Amino acid sequence: MTDSSRRTFIKGAGTLLAGGLLPVSLVELVFAKTSDNFTFAYISDSHIQQISGNEFVRNFDRGLIRAVAECNLMDPKPDFVIYGGDLAQLGSKPEIDHGLEIMSALNYKTHYVMGEHDYYLDLGEYWESQLGPQHYSFDHKGVHFVILNSILTYDDWTHNRWSSGEERMGVMAGLDNPNGSPFMVGDAQRVWLKKDLDKVSKDTPLVVLSHSPLQKIYKGWNFWTEDAEQIQALLKPFNKVNVLYGHVHQIQYNQIGNISFNSAMATAWPWPYPSSFLKSASHVPKLTVKMNRADPFFERDATGWQFIDVNSGNVDVQYSLTDNKPRTVAFSDKKKQPQDTQYQDKTIPPQEHY
Amino acid sequence: MKAHAIKNMRTSHYAISTLLLVSIALFAVTLQADDFTDQDLKDWQAAYESVVKEGRAAFTDPDLGNNGVVCAQCHPNGANTHPETYPKFQKQLGRVAALWEMVNWCILNPLEGEPLEAGSQRMIALQAYIHDERRGAALEPGKH
Numbered sequence: 317m318t319d320s321s322r323r324t325f326i327k328g329a330g331t332l333l334a335g336g337l338l339p340v341s342l343v344e345l346v347f348a349k350t351s352d353n354f355t356f357a358y359i360s361d362s363h364i365q366q367i368s369g370n371e372f373v374r375n376f377d378r379g380l381i382r383a384v385a386e387c388n389l390m391d392p393k394p395d396f397v398i399y400g401g402d403l404a405q406l407g408s409k410p411e412i413d414h415g416l417e418i419m420s421a422l423n424y425k426t427h428y429v430m431g432e433h434d435y436y437l438d439l440g441e442y443w444e445s446q447l448g449p450q451h452y453s454f455d456h457k458g459v460h461f462v463i464l465n466s467i468l469t470y471d472d473w474t475h476n477r478w479s480s481g482e483e484r485m486g487v488m489a490g491l492d493n494p495n496g497s498p499f500m501v502g503d504a505q506r507v508w509l510k511k512d513l514d515k516v517s518k519d520t521p522l523v524v525l526s527h528s529p530l531q532k533i534y535k536g537w538n539f540w541t542e543d544a545e546q547i548q549a550l551l552k553p554f555n556k557v558n559v560l561y562g563h564v565h566q567i568q569y570n571q572i573g574n575i576s577f578n579s580a581m582a583t584a585w586p587w588p589y590p591s592s593f594l595k596s597a598s599h600v601p602k603l604t605v606k607m608n609r610a611d612p613f614f615e616r617d618a619t620g621w622q623f624i625d626v627n628s629g630n631v632d633v634q635y636s637l638t639d640n641k642p643r644t645v646a647f648s649d650k651k652k653q654p655q656d657t658q659y660q661d662k663t664i665p666p667q668e669h670y
Numbered sequence: 671m672k673a674h675a676i677k678n679m680r681t682s683h684y685a686i687s688t689l690l691l692v693s694i695a696l697f698a699v700t701l702q703a704d705d706f707t708d709q710d711l712k713d714w715q716a717a718y719e720s721v722v723k724e725g726r727a728a729f730t731d732p733d734l735g736n737n738g739v740v741c742a743q744c745h746p747n748g749a750n751t752h753p754e755t756y757p758k759f760q761k762q763l764g765r766v767a768a769l770w771e772m773v774n775w776c777i778l779n780p781l782e783g784e785p786l787e788a789g790s791q792r793m794i795a796l797q798a799y800i801h802d803e804r805r806g807a808a809l810e811p812g813k814h
Contacts, residue, residue: 365738373737375780490730492746537746585743585780588750594806595747610750612776613762669814 354457357390357424358633359383359621360400360562361582363433364415372414375615376405379583379638380418383621386636388423394623395456397424400562400580401431401467401527406485409442416446427454431527431562432467432499432538437485439474440465451505453512459521459626462512466501466526466541466561473497491537491587498535499528500542510550521556521629529561531570531577534590534598539564551575558631560624567635569645570601571653577601578633578645578654586610586618605659607643608666614639718798725799728792735781741796744780748803755813766812769797 362380365373387397399419404411412434419426428447430440440450450465468474474497478484487495501509516522524530530547533539541547551557557575565587568579589606590598600606610618616638625632630647631654637643644657659667729748732738745751756769763771770793774785786793 363743367737373739375739490742492742587744587746590749593747593749594804612772612779615779665814 353627354395355390355392355623355625357387357394357397357621357623358400358560358580359387359397359583360429360580361402361431361565361584362415362418363402363405363582363584364411364418365405366408366410366414372411373405376584377414377418379585379616379619380415381421382616382638383583383636384418384421387621387623388421390623394424397422397426398525398560399426399428400525400560401429402433402562402582402584403428403431403443404434406482406489407434407437407443412442412446427461427463427525429463429525429527429562430465430467432488433485435465435467436474436488437481439481451508459523459629460516462509462522462524464501464505464509464524464526464530464547466528466530467499467563468502468505469497469500469542496538498540498542499538501526501530501547502543506543506546506550509547513550513554516554518553519555521558521626522551522554523558523560523626523631524551526559526561528563529568529577529579530559531572531601533564533568533600534593534596536593536596536598537587537590539590539598548572548575556629558626560631560633566618567607567643567645568601568604569633569654570603576630576647576654578631580622580633581607581618581620581635581637583619583621603653603655605656605663606667607637608640608664609669611639721795721798722802723799724791725795725797725802728796729799734792735777735783737782739781741776741781748800751800751804752807752813753797753800753804754807754809755811758812758814769800773797773800 359380362383363376364380365376367373387394403415403419428443430443430450434440434443444450451463453460453462455461474484478487487493488497490496513522526541528541529539530541530544532541532544551559552573552575554574559575559577560580561577562580562582564579565582565585566579566589567581568577570577586607588609589600590596591600607618617640618637620635620637620640622633622635625634628647628649632644632646633654635643635645643659645654646657647653648655728734729741729745732740734740751769753769756772757766759765760767760772770788773793773796777783778785786796
Protein backbone atom coordinates (compact mmCIF):
# COMPACT_ATOMS: atom_id res chain seq x y z
CA MET A 317 0.00 0.00 0.00
CA THR A 318 1.42 3.38 -0.93
CA ASP A 319 1.45 6.19 1.54
CA SER A 320 -1.25 8.14 -0.21
CA SER A 321 -3.62 5.18 -0.51
CA ARG A 322 -3.08 4.36 3.16
CA ARG A 323 -4.04 7.89 4.03
CA THR A 324 -7.18 7.62 1.91
CA PHE A 325 -8.10 4.38 3.65
CA ILE A 326 -7.61 5.88 7.10
CA LYS A 327 -9.71 8.87 6.12
CA GLY A 328 -12.48 6.57 4.87
CA ALA A 329 -12.37 4.39 7.97
CA GLY A 330 -12.28 7.56 10.01
CA THR A 331 -15.56 8.78 8.62
CA LEU A 332 -17.20 5.54 9.70
CA LEU A 333 -15.60 5.72 13.13
CA ALA A 334 -16.53 9.33 13.60
CA GLY A 335 -20.20 8.62 13.03
CA GLY A 336 -20.23 5.91 15.66
CA LEU A 337 -17.94 7.14 18.36
CA LEU A 338 -17.57 10.85 18.45
CA PRO A 339 -20.25 13.21 19.68
CA VAL A 340 -21.70 15.22 16.83
CA SER A 341 -22.00 18.56 18.55
CA LEU A 342 -20.19 20.37 21.27
CA VAL A 343 -21.59 22.68 23.91
CA GLU A 344 -22.86 26.08 22.81
CA LEU A 345 -20.72 29.10 23.22
CA VAL A 346 -20.75 31.73 25.90
CA PHE A 347 -18.02 34.09 24.82
CA ALA A 348 -19.17 37.20 23.00
CA LYS A 349 -17.26 36.53 19.84
CA THR A 350 -17.93 33.22 18.05
CA SER A 351 -14.29 33.15 17.02
CA ASP A 352 -13.34 32.85 20.69
CA ASN A 353 -15.03 29.48 21.18
CA PHE A 354 -12.73 26.57 21.33
CA THR A 355 -12.14 23.03 22.45
CA PHE A 356 -8.95 21.18 23.11
CA ALA A 357 -8.16 17.50 23.40
CA TYR A 358 -6.38 15.82 26.29
CA ILE A 359 -4.43 12.59 25.88
CA SER A 360 -2.54 11.12 28.82
CA ASP A 361 -0.62 8.25 30.37
CA SER A 362 0.40 6.09 27.43
CA HIS A 363 3.28 4.40 29.28
CA ILE A 364 5.06 3.38 26.09
CA GLN A 365 7.16 0.46 27.29
CA GLN A 366 10.21 -0.96 25.57
CA ILE A 367 10.68 -4.73 25.62
CA SER A 368 14.03 -4.62 23.81
CA GLY A 369 15.40 -2.96 20.69
CA ASN A 370 12.52 -1.99 18.45
CA GLU A 371 10.01 -4.08 20.39
CA PHE A 372 7.47 -2.25 22.55
CA VAL A 373 4.47 -3.53 24.51
CA ARG A 374 1.83 -3.78 21.81
CA ASN A 375 -1.16 -3.11 24.07
CA PHE A 376 0.14 0.30 25.20
CA ASP A 377 1.20 1.31 21.69
CA ARG A 378 -2.31 0.55 20.46
CA GLY A 379 -3.92 2.73 23.11
CA LEU A 380 -1.99 5.80 22.04
CA ILE A 381 -2.29 5.08 18.32
CA ARG A 382 -6.04 4.84 18.72
CA ALA A 383 -6.33 8.07 20.72
CA VAL A 384 -4.26 9.95 18.12
CA ALA A 385 -6.36 8.57 15.26
CA GLU A 386 -9.66 9.46 16.97
CA CYS A 387 -8.38 12.87 17.96
CA ASN A 388 -7.54 13.65 14.35
CA LEU A 389 -11.18 12.94 13.44
CA MET A 390 -12.67 15.50 15.79
CA ASP A 391 -15.16 17.89 14.30
CA PRO A 392 -15.00 20.72 15.13
CA LYS A 393 -11.26 20.41 15.37
CA PRO A 394 -9.57 21.10 18.69
CA ASP A 395 -7.40 24.21 18.82
CA PHE A 396 -4.60 22.17 20.38
CA VAL A 397 -3.86 19.04 22.36
CA ILE A 398 -2.59 18.64 25.90
CA TYR A 399 -0.55 15.55 26.66
CA GLY A 400 -0.95 14.87 30.39
CA GLY A 401 2.33 13.06 31.15
CA ASP A 402 3.78 9.54 31.40
CA LEU A 403 4.39 9.19 27.70
CA ALA A 404 7.09 6.63 28.60
CA GLN A 405 7.12 3.84 31.18
CA LEU A 406 10.76 4.07 32.26
CA GLY A 407 11.73 7.41 30.74
CA SER A 408 14.31 6.06 28.30
CA LYS A 409 15.23 7.72 25.02
CA PRO A 410 13.80 4.82 22.94
CA GLU A 411 10.49 5.01 24.83
CA ILE A 412 10.18 8.79 24.55
CA ASP A 413 11.21 8.66 20.88
CA HIS A 414 8.70 5.90 20.11
CA GLY A 415 5.94 7.74 21.95
CA LEU A 416 6.70 11.00 20.15
CA GLU A 417 6.75 9.18 16.83
CA ILE A 418 3.19 7.98 17.47
CA MET A 419 2.21 11.46 18.68
CA SER A 420 3.71 13.00 15.52
CA ALA A 421 0.68 11.73 13.58
CA LEU A 422 -1.48 14.26 15.47
CA ASN A 423 -2.61 17.15 13.31
CA TYR A 424 -2.50 19.69 16.14
CA LYS A 425 -0.02 21.58 18.22
CA THR A 426 0.56 19.68 21.44
CA HIS A 427 1.56 20.93 24.88
CA TYR A 428 3.22 18.32 27.07
CA VAL A 429 3.03 17.91 30.83
CA MET A 430 5.82 16.05 32.64
CA GLY A 431 4.95 12.74 34.32
CA GLU A 432 7.09 10.87 36.85
CA HIS A 433 7.72 8.08 34.33
CA ASP A 434 9.18 10.64 31.93
CA TYR A 435 11.28 12.28 34.62
CA TYR A 436 13.06 10.11 37.14
CA LEU A 437 15.56 8.39 34.84
CA ASP A 438 17.46 11.57 33.90
CA LEU A 439 15.43 14.25 35.75
CA GLY A 440 13.66 15.21 32.56
CA GLU A 441 16.76 16.00 30.55
CA TYR A 442 15.92 14.07 27.38
CA TRP A 443 12.22 14.96 27.59
CA GLU A 444 13.14 18.64 27.87
CA SER A 445 15.56 18.43 24.92
CA GLN A 446 12.66 17.21 22.78
CA LEU A 447 9.71 19.13 24.22
CA GLY A 448 10.94 22.27 25.90
CA PRO A 449 10.44 23.71 29.38
CA GLN A 450 8.86 21.69 32.18
CA HIS A 451 6.64 24.56 33.31
CA TYR A 452 5.27 27.60 31.49
CA SER A 453 2.08 29.45 30.74
CA PHE A 454 0.28 30.67 27.64
CA ASP A 455 -2.90 32.50 26.76
CA HIS A 456 -5.48 31.23 24.33
CA LYS A 457 -8.65 33.09 23.37
CA GLY A 458 -9.04 34.76 26.75
CA VAL A 459 -8.10 31.73 28.87
CA HIS A 460 -4.82 31.58 30.80
CA PHE A 461 -3.19 28.13 30.70
CA VAL A 462 -0.50 27.09 33.16
CA ILE A 463 1.59 23.94 32.77
CA LEU A 464 3.29 22.71 35.94
CA ASN A 465 5.73 19.94 36.71
CA SER A 466 3.95 18.58 39.78
CA ILE A 467 5.89 15.32 40.14
CA LEU A 468 9.02 16.70 41.78
CA THR A 469 9.87 15.46 45.25
CA TYR A 470 12.28 16.02 48.14
CA ASP A 471 15.87 16.71 47.00
CA ASP A 472 17.24 14.14 49.40
CA TRP A 473 15.12 11.41 47.84
CA THR A 474 15.99 12.50 44.30
CA HIS A 475 19.71 13.02 44.70
CA ASN A 476 21.07 11.06 47.66
CA ARG A 477 19.51 7.63 47.72
CA TRP A 478 20.13 5.86 44.47
CA SER A 479 23.10 4.31 42.76
CA SER A 480 21.71 5.15 39.31
CA GLY A 481 18.92 6.91 37.47
CA GLU A 482 17.60 3.49 36.47
CA GLU A 483 17.27 2.46 40.10
CA ARG A 484 15.53 5.73 41.00
CA MET A 485 13.18 5.40 38.02
CA GLY A 486 12.41 1.78 38.87
CA VAL A 487 11.31 2.72 42.38
CA MET A 488 9.19 5.71 41.31
CA ALA A 489 7.65 3.65 38.48
CA GLY A 490 6.07 1.27 41.01
CA LEU A 491 2.88 3.08 41.96
CA ASP A 492 2.57 1.12 45.21
CA ASN A 493 6.30 0.95 45.95
CA PRO A 494 6.69 1.95 49.61
CA ASN A 495 10.14 3.40 48.85
CA GLY A 496 8.66 6.08 46.56
CA SER A 497 8.24 9.69 47.64
CA PRO A 498 5.34 12.17 47.55
CA PHE A 499 4.97 14.43 44.52
CA MET A 500 5.20 18.19 44.82
CA VAL A 501 5.42 21.34 42.73
CA GLY A 502 8.08 22.72 45.03
CA ASP A 503 9.18 26.15 46.26
CA ALA A 504 10.84 27.42 43.09
CA GLN A 505 7.93 26.66 40.83
CA ARG A 506 5.42 28.09 43.31
CA VAL A 507 7.37 31.35 43.36
CA TRP A 508 7.25 31.35 39.55
CA LEU A 509 3.51 30.54 39.60
CA LYS A 510 2.74 33.41 41.92
CA LYS A 511 4.63 35.84 39.67
CA ASP A 512 2.94 34.46 36.59
CA LEU A 513 -0.54 34.77 38.10
CA ASP A 514 0.11 38.29 39.40
CA LYS A 515 -0.02 39.46 35.77
CA VAL A 516 -3.43 37.89 35.11
CA SER A 517 -6.72 39.62 35.88
CA LYS A 518 -8.90 37.80 38.38
CA ASP A 519 -11.80 37.34 35.97
CA THR A 520 -9.65 35.54 33.39
CA PRO A 521 -10.54 31.84 33.36
CA LEU A 522 -7.59 29.70 34.44
CA VAL A 523 -6.76 26.19 33.30
CA VAL A 524 -3.93 24.61 35.28
CA LEU A 525 -2.41 21.43 33.88
CA SER A 526 -0.46 19.08 36.09
CA HIS A 527 0.32 15.39 36.08
CA SER A 528 -0.60 14.64 39.68
CA PRO A 529 -3.85 15.86 41.21
CA LEU A 530 -3.32 19.24 42.90
CA GLN A 531 -5.42 17.82 45.73
CA LYS A 532 -4.82 15.06 48.25
CA ILE A 533 -6.60 11.79 47.51
CA TYR A 534 -4.29 8.91 48.44
CA LYS A 535 -0.65 9.32 49.38
CA GLY A 536 0.22 5.62 49.03
CA TRP A 537 -0.20 5.77 45.25
CA ASN A 538 0.76 9.42 44.86
CA PHE A 539 -2.79 10.42 43.97
CA TRP A 540 -1.43 13.38 45.82
CA THR A 541 0.56 16.60 45.66
CA GLU A 542 2.36 17.43 48.88
CA ASP A 543 2.01 21.23 48.49
CA ALA A 544 -1.53 21.08 47.09
CA GLU A 545 -2.95 23.53 49.65
CA GLN A 546 -0.28 26.12 48.87
CA ILE A 547 -1.06 25.93 45.16
CA GLN A 548 -4.79 26.07 45.80
CA ALA A 549 -4.19 29.24 47.83
CA LEU A 550 -2.50 30.86 44.82
CA LEU A 551 -5.49 29.93 42.63
CA LYS A 552 -8.09 31.09 45.13
CA PRO A 553 -8.37 34.76 44.05
CA PHE A 554 -9.55 33.84 40.55
CA ASN A 555 -13.20 33.52 39.59
CA LYS A 556 -12.96 30.48 37.36
CA VAL A 557 -10.24 27.94 38.00
CA ASN A 558 -9.90 24.52 36.44
CA VAL A 559 -7.26 21.94 37.27
CA LEU A 560 -6.79 19.09 34.81
CA TYR A 561 -4.54 16.19 35.70
CA GLY A 562 -3.46 12.75 34.51
CA HIS A 563 -1.64 10.12 36.57
CA VAL A 564 -4.70 8.47 38.12
CA HIS A 565 -5.88 6.45 35.08
CA GLN A 566 -9.50 6.91 36.11
CA ILE A 567 -12.37 9.38 36.14
CA GLN A 568 -12.19 11.75 39.10
CA TYR A 569 -13.74 15.14 39.57
CA ASN A 570 -14.09 17.43 42.51
CA GLN A 571 -14.82 21.00 43.57
CA ILE A 572 -12.77 22.70 46.29
CA GLY A 573 -13.93 26.27 46.79
CA ASN A 574 -13.59 28.01 43.45
CA ILE A 575 -11.42 25.27 41.92
CA SER A 576 -12.85 22.55 39.70
CA PHE A 577 -10.77 19.41 39.34
CA ASN A 578 -11.02 16.92 36.49
CA SER A 579 -8.81 13.93 35.76
CA ALA A 580 -8.00 12.17 32.51
CA MET A 581 -8.19 8.53 31.57
CA ALA A 582 -5.03 6.74 30.49
CA THR A 583 -4.61 5.35 27.01
CA ALA A 584 -2.53 2.49 28.50
CA TRP A 585 -4.50 0.81 31.31
CA PRO A 586 -7.01 1.74 34.02
CA TRP A 587 -6.36 1.86 37.77
CA PRO A 588 -8.74 0.79 40.49
CA TYR A 589 -9.96 3.49 42.87
CA PRO A 590 -7.82 3.76 46.01
CA SER A 591 -10.96 3.16 48.06
CA SER A 592 -10.86 -0.44 46.82
CA PHE A 593 -7.59 -0.97 48.70
CA LEU A 594 -9.03 -1.84 52.09
CA LYS A 595 -5.85 -1.74 54.16
CA SER A 596 -5.50 2.02 53.88
CA ALA A 597 -7.79 5.04 54.10
CA SER A 598 -8.12 7.32 51.06
CA HIS A 599 -10.18 10.29 49.98
CA VAL A 600 -11.70 9.71 46.58
CA PRO A 601 -13.87 12.82 46.00
CA LYS A 602 -17.45 12.13 47.04
CA LEU A 603 -18.64 13.98 43.95
CA THR A 604 -16.99 11.46 41.64
CA VAL A 605 -19.22 8.88 40.00
CA LYS A 606 -16.68 6.14 39.37
CA MET A 607 -15.82 4.74 35.99
CA ASN A 608 -16.96 1.21 35.29
CA ARG A 609 -14.81 -1.47 36.84
CA ALA A 610 -12.48 -2.64 34.10
CA ASP A 611 -13.16 -5.91 32.36
CA PRO A 612 -9.76 -7.41 31.53
CA PHE A 613 -11.18 -9.40 28.62
CA PHE A 614 -11.43 -6.15 26.69
CA GLU A 615 -7.94 -4.82 26.23
CA ARG A 616 -8.97 -1.19 25.86
CA ASP A 617 -11.65 -1.26 28.52
CA ALA A 618 -11.62 1.74 30.86
CA THR A 619 -9.03 3.53 28.77
CA GLY A 620 -9.53 6.51 26.49
CA TRP A 621 -8.90 10.20 26.02
CA GLN A 622 -10.94 13.36 26.45
CA PHE A 623 -11.95 16.47 24.66
CA ILE A 624 -12.56 19.56 26.60
CA ASP A 625 -14.80 22.52 26.13
CA VAL A 626 -13.90 25.71 27.98
CA ASN A 627 -16.47 27.95 26.38
CA SER A 628 -18.03 29.05 29.63
CA GLY A 629 -14.67 29.50 31.31
CA ASN A 630 -15.39 26.31 33.19
CA VAL A 631 -14.20 23.01 31.87
CA ASP A 632 -16.59 20.41 30.45
CA VAL A 633 -14.84 17.09 29.95
CA GLN A 634 -16.11 14.58 27.44
CA TYR A 635 -14.51 11.19 27.97
CA SER A 636 -14.06 9.25 24.76
CA LEU A 637 -13.83 5.67 26.03
CA THR A 638 -12.82 3.03 23.55
CA ASP A 639 -14.75 0.07 24.95
CA ASN A 640 -17.30 1.90 27.08
CA LYS A 641 -20.12 4.35 26.62
CA PRO A 642 -18.81 7.93 26.59
CA ARG A 643 -19.13 9.99 29.78
CA THR A 644 -19.49 13.74 30.11
CA VAL A 645 -18.56 15.62 33.25
CA ALA A 646 -19.72 19.21 32.85
CA PHE A 647 -19.68 22.20 35.17
CA SER A 648 -23.13 22.80 36.59
CA ASP A 649 -23.91 26.51 36.84
CA LYS A 650 -26.64 25.72 39.31
CA LYS A 651 -24.58 23.61 41.73
CA LYS A 652 -21.26 25.31 40.95
CA GLN A 653 -19.42 22.04 40.58
CA PRO A 654 -18.58 19.45 37.91
CA GLN A 655 -21.26 16.80 37.48
CA ASP A 656 -21.73 13.75 35.32
CA THR A 657 -24.48 14.69 32.89
CA GLN A 658 -25.95 11.19 32.92
CA TYR A 659 -24.93 9.24 36.02
CA GLN A 660 -24.67 11.84 38.80
CA ASP A 661 -27.88 10.74 40.51
CA LYS A 662 -28.23 7.26 39.13
CA THR A 663 -25.21 5.00 39.08
CA ILE A 664 -25.06 1.60 37.37
CA PRO A 665 -23.66 -1.61 38.94
CA PRO A 666 -20.25 -1.58 37.16
CA GLN A 667 -19.57 1.85 38.74
CA GLU A 668 -20.00 0.48 42.24
CA HIS A 669 -18.56 -3.03 42.17
CA TYR A 670 -14.97 -3.11 43.21
CA MET B 671 19.32 -68.94 78.65
CA LYS B 672 17.00 -71.43 77.06
CA ALA B 673 15.60 -70.87 73.66
CA HIS B 674 11.94 -70.68 74.71
CA ALA B 675 12.76 -68.27 77.47
CA ILE B 676 14.48 -66.09 74.97
CA LYS B 677 11.48 -66.40 72.69
CA ASN B 678 9.09 -65.49 75.57
CA MET B 679 11.20 -62.58 76.48
CA ARG B 680 11.25 -61.45 72.90
CA THR B 681 7.49 -61.79 72.70
CA SER B 682 6.91 -59.84 75.86
CA HIS B 683 9.44 -57.26 74.74
CA TYR B 684 7.60 -56.98 71.46
CA ALA B 685 4.29 -56.61 73.29
CA ILE B 686 5.66 -53.86 75.50
CA SER B 687 7.19 -52.08 72.53
CA THR B 688 3.91 -52.22 70.69
CA LEU B 689 2.06 -50.87 73.67
CA LEU B 690 4.58 -48.11 74.01
CA LEU B 691 4.41 -47.24 70.35
CA VAL B 692 0.62 -47.18 70.40
CA SER B 693 0.54 -44.98 73.45
CA ILE B 694 3.20 -42.69 72.01
CA ALA B 695 1.24 -42.53 68.78
CA LEU B 696 -1.97 -41.76 70.67
CA PHE B 697 -0.22 -39.17 72.78
CA ALA B 698 1.41 -37.64 69.72
CA VAL B 699 -1.93 -37.45 67.89
CA THR B 700 -3.41 -35.71 70.88
CA LEU B 701 -0.50 -33.28 70.90
CA GLN B 702 -0.85 -32.50 67.17
CA ALA B 703 -4.58 -31.98 67.34
CA ASP B 704 -4.84 -29.67 70.31
CA ASP B 705 -1.55 -28.49 71.57
CA PHE B 706 0.55 -26.06 69.66
CA THR B 707 2.79 -23.53 71.15
CA ASP B 708 3.35 -19.84 70.64
CA GLN B 709 6.50 -20.85 68.84
CA ASP B 710 4.45 -22.99 66.43
CA LEU B 711 2.19 -20.03 65.71
CA LYS B 712 5.18 -17.82 65.07
CA ASP B 713 6.75 -20.42 62.78
CA TRP B 714 3.58 -20.94 60.79
CA GLN B 715 3.00 -17.22 60.43
CA ALA B 716 6.59 -16.75 59.33
CA ALA B 717 6.18 -19.53 56.75
CA TYR B 718 3.03 -17.84 55.45
CA GLU B 719 4.63 -14.41 55.37
CA SER B 720 7.64 -15.64 53.46
CA VAL B 721 5.31 -17.04 50.81
CA VAL B 722 3.40 -13.72 50.68
CA LYS B 723 6.77 -12.04 50.17
CA GLU B 724 7.57 -14.45 47.34
CA GLY B 725 4.17 -13.58 45.90
CA ARG B 726 4.87 -9.85 46.04
CA ALA B 727 8.22 -10.49 44.33
CA ALA B 728 6.46 -12.42 41.53
CA PHE B 729 3.77 -9.72 41.34
CA THR B 730 6.44 -7.11 40.59
CA ASP B 731 8.78 -9.35 38.54
CA PRO B 732 9.25 -8.18 34.91
CA ASP B 733 10.20 -11.78 34.07
CA LEU B 734 6.92 -13.36 35.21
CA GLY B 735 5.65 -12.77 31.66
CA ASN B 736 7.56 -12.08 28.48
CA ASN B 737 7.09 -8.37 27.81
CA GLY B 738 8.32 -6.79 31.04
CA VAL B 739 4.82 -5.80 32.18
CA VAL B 740 4.24 -6.63 35.86
CA CYS B 741 1.00 -7.49 37.69
CA ALA B 742 1.36 -4.47 40.00
CA GLN B 743 1.26 -2.09 37.02
CA CYS B 744 -2.53 -2.57 36.77
CA HIS B 745 -3.09 -3.86 40.32
CA PRO B 746 -1.30 -1.62 42.83
CA ASN B 747 -1.36 -3.40 46.20
CA GLY B 748 -3.22 -6.19 44.44
CA ALA B 749 -6.28 -3.95 44.11
CA ASN B 750 -9.06 -4.85 41.68
CA THR B 751 -8.27 -8.55 41.91
CA HIS B 752 -11.13 -9.11 44.40
CA PRO B 753 -10.01 -12.62 45.44
CA GLU B 754 -12.90 -12.79 47.92
CA THR B 755 -15.36 -13.16 45.02
CA TYR B 756 -13.85 -16.36 43.58
CA PRO B 757 -14.88 -18.88 42.41
CA LYS B 758 -17.32 -16.97 40.25
CA PHE B 759 -18.98 -17.03 36.86
CA GLN B 760 -16.83 -15.47 34.13
CA LYS B 761 -19.04 -14.61 31.21
CA GLN B 762 -16.13 -14.69 28.77
CA LEU B 763 -15.26 -18.26 29.83
CA GLY B 764 -18.91 -19.30 30.10
CA ARG B 765 -18.31 -21.05 33.43
CA VAL B 766 -17.37 -20.62 37.04
CA ALA B 767 -13.62 -20.00 37.34
CA ALA B 768 -11.12 -19.95 40.21
CA LEU B 769 -8.72 -17.14 41.06
CA TRP B 770 -5.66 -19.02 39.79
CA GLU B 771 -7.24 -19.31 36.35
CA MET B 772 -7.63 -15.53 36.17
CA VAL B 773 -4.02 -15.09 37.33
CA ASN B 774 -2.98 -17.27 34.41
CA TRP B 775 -5.27 -15.31 32.11
CA CYS B 776 -3.34 -12.16 33.01
CA ILE B 777 0.04 -13.88 32.60
CA LEU B 778 -1.02 -15.09 29.13
CA ASN B 779 -2.57 -11.85 27.89
CA PRO B 780 -1.30 -8.53 29.28
CA LEU B 781 2.02 -10.15 30.27
CA GLU B 782 2.29 -12.19 27.04
CA GLY B 783 3.80 -15.07 29.03
CA GLU B 784 3.28 -18.78 29.68
CA PRO B 785 0.74 -19.93 32.28
CA LEU B 786 1.88 -21.40 35.60
CA GLU B 787 0.91 -24.86 36.90
CA ALA B 788 -2.09 -24.54 39.22
CA GLY B 789 -0.22 -26.09 42.16
CA SER B 790 3.16 -24.52 41.49
CA GLN B 791 4.93 -22.68 44.28
CA ARG B 792 4.79 -19.41 42.30
CA MET B 793 1.05 -19.65 41.70
CA ILE B 794 0.47 -20.40 45.40
CA ALA B 795 2.68 -17.43 46.31
CA LEU B 796 0.84 -15.07 43.93
CA GLN B 797 -2.50 -16.09 45.44
CA ALA B 798 -1.13 -15.72 48.98
CA TYR B 799 -0.04 -12.16 48.18
CA ILE B 800 -3.31 -11.24 46.46
CA HIS B 801 -5.36 -12.58 49.39
CA ASP B 802 -3.12 -10.90 51.92
CA GLU B 803 -3.55 -7.45 50.36
CA ARG B 804 -7.32 -7.96 50.42
CA ARG B 805 -7.36 -8.84 54.11
CA GLY B 806 -10.55 -7.61 55.73
CA ALA B 807 -12.86 -8.12 52.74
CA ALA B 808 -15.83 -10.36 53.52
CA LEU B 809 -15.93 -13.62 51.59
CA GLU B 810 -18.43 -13.23 48.78
CA PRO B 811 -17.94 -16.09 46.33
CA GLY B 812 -19.81 -15.54 43.08
CA LYS B 813 -20.07 -11.78 43.51
CA HIS B 814 -19.47 -9.44 40.60
